[in-house]
Amino acid sequence: xxxxRKIPQTVAWRTSSYTANGGNCVEVAFGHPASVxxxxxxxxxxxxxxxxxxxxxQLIGMFxxx
Numbered sequence: 292x293x294x295x296r297k298i299p300q301t302v303a304w305r306t307s308s309y310t311a312n313g314g315n316c317v318e319v320a321f322g323h324p325a326s327v328x329x330x331x332x333x334x335x336x337x338x339x340x341x342x343x344x345x346x347x348x349q350l351i352g353m354f355x356x357x
Contacts, residue, residue: 298320298328298339298341302320302322302328303320303321303322304318304319304320304330304335305318305319305320305321306318306319306332310332314332314333315332315333316332317329317330317331317332318330318331318332318335319347323341325343325344326341326342326343326344327341327342327343327344327346327347328340328341329341329342329347
């Protein structure tokens with residue numbers, strides 16, 4: 292079951308330094324105690340996916356191995 296979470300308007304969203312000008316990337320907001328919000332760079336006011344810090348660490352780890 293999913294839970295709606297409020298993401299503060301003042302949160303600092305970040306993109307990778309490897310981001311190209313094409314805009315096909317995700318943004319990450321850090322600073323939440325147990326979760327990591329993610330969103331599409333092309334739809335800044337669109338939906339936000341919130342994952343646990345452990346799930347985010349696994350995702351980043353998979354990219355490092357590919």
